[in-house]
Amino acid sequence: MRQAAAILFLATxxxxxxxxxxxxxxxxxxxxxxxxxxxxxxxxxxxxxALTAAHKKLPFGTKVRVTNLANGKTVKVRINDRGPFVQGRIIDLTKKAAKKLDMVQAGVSKVTIRY
Structure with a gap:
């Protein structure tokens, strides 16, 4: 049993x-x-x-770190929806996530997402 657990740990x-x-x-x-x-x-x-977001292609459940390039603030969100459907946009965030990035006033911000 211990050997199986050790093998599983190493594989992980x-x-x-x-x-x-x-x-x-x-x-x-x-x-x-x-x-x-x-x-x-x-x-x-x-x-x-919630700290969730929409992305066109990433699998549901993917955790993404979003960084606002204007101020360096980051937030981690989970993909649970599809979109955005506006050209040039790569992610739609919840208002809570947008607040953490300090982008509510601007409405749209340039970001980098890492996954």
Whole structure:
């Protein structure tokens, strides 16, 4: 039993060390107030107080670190929806995530996302 646990631990360690980090840069926006309680693409209810986001291609559940390039502030969000559907935008954030990036006033900010 201990040998199996040790092998599992080593396999997990090798896999986690072999992960590659990818990044994308572009514009981020945040959801309008009217989406509260609506279903997201993965079936969850949308809540503006959650740290979630929409991305066109990343798998649901992917955790993404978003950095506001104007001020260096970062936030970690989980992908649970599809979008944004506006040209040039790479991610739609909840209002809570936008507040952590200090981008609510601007509405749209240039960001880098790492996953």
């Amino acid at each position: 360690l090798v896999l986690s060390c072999s992960r590659k980090t990818h990044s994308e840069s572009g514009l981020a926006s945040y959801y309008a107030e009217g989406y509260e309680g609506r279903k997201t693409a993965n079936g969850e209810s949308f809540h503006s107080s």
